[in-house]
Amino acid sequence: MAVGLRLIQRVSATRAFARVAPHVVPALDRTVHRLTRGRVLPSARMLPGLVLTARGARTGQPRVTPLACVPEADGTWLLIGSNFGRPGHPAWTANLLAHPDAEVSWRGESLPVRARLLAGEERAEAWRTALAFWPPYAAYQARVEREIRLFRLTRTGRH
Known part of the structure; x- marks a missing residue:
């Protein structure tokens, strides 16, 4: 593993990063993604990322959220609701x-998806995959009492 990646993982597991990153990383990602018409997502330089557009739970209005993801071999994605190790679940x-x-906007392409919250052994297996992919998730989970939510996104045929 490159020294730079280990340093990034160490920094991203800190409480200071958890305080600052939620305010800086998504705003930067949203702005650059919009300005480049979906071609560039800065945080994806460290981890694969996508931009999720989902309807708001209460308002039903579109909510655009840049997120790190774990792409899976079968064309699905894992999303980890770590919230950078902060107490509440991310919105x-x-x-x-x-x-x-x-x-989702994935590598410049807009794709319809369906999300499914993972539970039981399926969640446990996905959690192991997420930890192998990005070890700082373990530090995030250790800081919070809630169980971090894991979702699997699957492409759908709807538009």
Whole structure:
């Protein structure tokens, strides 16, 4: 593993990062993604990322959220609701629970998807995959009492 990646993982597991990153990373990602018409997502330079557009749980209005993801070999994606190890679930997880049909921008392409909250052994297996992919998720889980929500996104045929 490159020294730079280990350093990034160490920094991203800190409480200071958890305080600053939620305000800076998504705003930067949203702006650059919009300005480049979906071609560039800065945080994806460290981890694969997508931009999720889901309806708000309460309002039903579109909510655009840049997220790190774990692409799976079968064309699905894992989304980890770590919220950078902060106490509450991120809002996008409540949006997907209320409205599982969504859209992702993945490598410049808009794709309809359906989200499914993982539980039991399926969640445990996905969690192991997520930890192998990005070890700082373990530090995030250790800091919070809630169980971090994991979703699997599957492409759908709807538009």
